[in-house]
Amino acid sequence: DAGVTQSPTHLIKTRGQQVTLRCSPISGHKSVSWYQQVLGQGPQFIFQYYEKEERGRGNFPDRFSARQFPNYSSELNVNALLLGDSALYLCASSFQDLAGGETQYFGPGTRLLVL
Amino acid sequence: GESVGLHLPTLSVQEGDNSIINCAYSNSASDYFIWYKQESGKGPQFIIDIRSNMDKRQGQRVTVLLNKTVKHLSLQIAATQPGDSAVYFCAENGAHYAGNMLTFGGGTRLMVKP
Numbered sequence: 001d002a003g004v005t006q007s008p009t010h011l012i013k014t015r016g017q018q019v020t021l022r023c024s025p026i027s028g029h030k031s032v033s034w035y036q037q038v039l040g041q042g043p044q045f046i047f048q049y050y051e052k053e054e055r056g057r058g059n060f061p062d063r064f065s066a067r068q069f070p071n072y073s074s075e076l077n078v079n080a081l082l083l084g085d086s087a088l089y090l091c092a093s094s095f096q097d098l099a100g101g102e103t104q105y106f107g108p109g110t111r112l113l114v115l
Numbered sequence: 116g117e118s119v120g121l122h123l124p125t126l127s128v129q130e131g132d133n134s135i136i137n138c139a140y141s142n143s144a145s146d147y148f149i150w151y152k153q154e155s156g157k158g159p160q161f162i163i164d165i166r167s168n169m170d171k172r173q174g175q176r177v178t179v180l181l182n183k184t185v186k187h188l189s190l191q192i193a194a195t196q197p198g199d200s201a202v203y204f205c206a207e208n209g210a211h212y213a214g215n216m217l218t219f220g221g222g223t224r225l226m227v228k229p
Contacts, residue, residue, distance in 0.1 A: 004158075033216070042204050042219030043159065056216050090158050092217075102208075103149065104217060106158035 002027070004093050004107030012113045013081050021076045021110045025093030031055075032074040033104060034066055035090040043090055049074055078112075086114045127226045134192040136223045138205035143186060147208035149217070150179060150190045154201045162190070162203075192225075200227045 005024045013019050025032050031050040035043035048056035049068035068074045072093075078085055088111050092104035128134045140148070146167035151159035165172045165179045165188075172179050178191040188205050202224050206217040 035217075042206075042221050043217070045216035045218070048216060058216060103161055103164055105161060106151070108156075108158045 004091055004105055006089075006091050006107040006110050008110060009108070010111045010113075012115065014115050015081055015083060017081050017114075018077065018079045019081060019112060021078075021089050021091075021112075023074045023076070023091030023093075023107060025072050025074070025091075026105055029093035029095050029105075030072055031094045031102065032068055032072065033092045033094075034074070034076045035092065035106075036060070037088040037090055037109070039087070046076070081114045083114050086112060088112075124221070125224045125226065127228060128195050130195060130197060130227050130229050132195055134190075134195045134199070134225060134227075136190045136192075136203050136205075136225065138188040138190075138220055140186050140188060140205075140207050142207060142218075143183075145207045148179070148181065148188050149206045149208070150177075150188075151204045151206060151219075152199075152201045153204065153222070159204060195225075195227050197227050197229060200225055 004026055007022045011019060023032055033048040034046040036046055037043040045058040046060050046064055047066045052068045063079045066074060066076045088109040090109045091107045094102035094104045149164040150162040152162050153159045163174045163177050163179050165181050167183060170181050176193045180189045190203060192199055202222040204219050204222045206219045208217055
């Protein structure tokens with residue numbers, strides 16, 4: 001079975017631009033979460049979506065937004081890019097909402113570089 | 116806010132020895148913990164998890180211990196192999212407060228010497 005897939009694998013943007021990252025969860029998983037991982041640190045939670053609804057949001061500015069589609073895939077959008085947005089963006093999926101304690105499985109990530 | 120952290124940033128062990136990676140958490144209400152392994156250029160890979168109603172759980176060559184009294188979590192890897200070299204993160208499922216998120220520690224780099 002295919003795991004979590006993300007696209008693109010790498011991306012280079014300039015300050016002020018906008019970026020869209022995509023994620024397809026493991027087949028049968030209904031929850032998708034997004035994390036930002038800056039080099040040398042642990043992942044930081046951005047969003048969780050379950051059944052197309054936002055279920056959680058981390059401490060990130062409104063420049064970050066996301067959505068989940070009927071097929072449970074998801075997009076993360078970042079507007080007005082800053083140099084500090086350079087990071088590995090990870091998508092994780094789980095079968096259910098995390099409220100009950102669900103294991104999240106991660107994709108390979110999209111490495112974003114903002115120049 | 117609540118956080119999960121690690122004591123040692125780097126651990127170097129000889130191939131074949133046992134490894135122990137430690138983690139402290141601060142949210143006493145946490146009831147679900149996960150260990151992830153992250154190799155260079157890859158996403159975190161699930162290793163093992165444990166719920167707060169347990170104090171020990173074993174997998175293949177790995178054991179997780181949970182001490183709720185001192186809010187401490189550890190990952191033991193038996194007979195460490197070169198393929199175990201990676202960064203290891205403990206994570207807490209923060210379902211008990213806003214966000215339904217995983218809170219990660221800073222990571223411990225495990226280096227296995229041949």
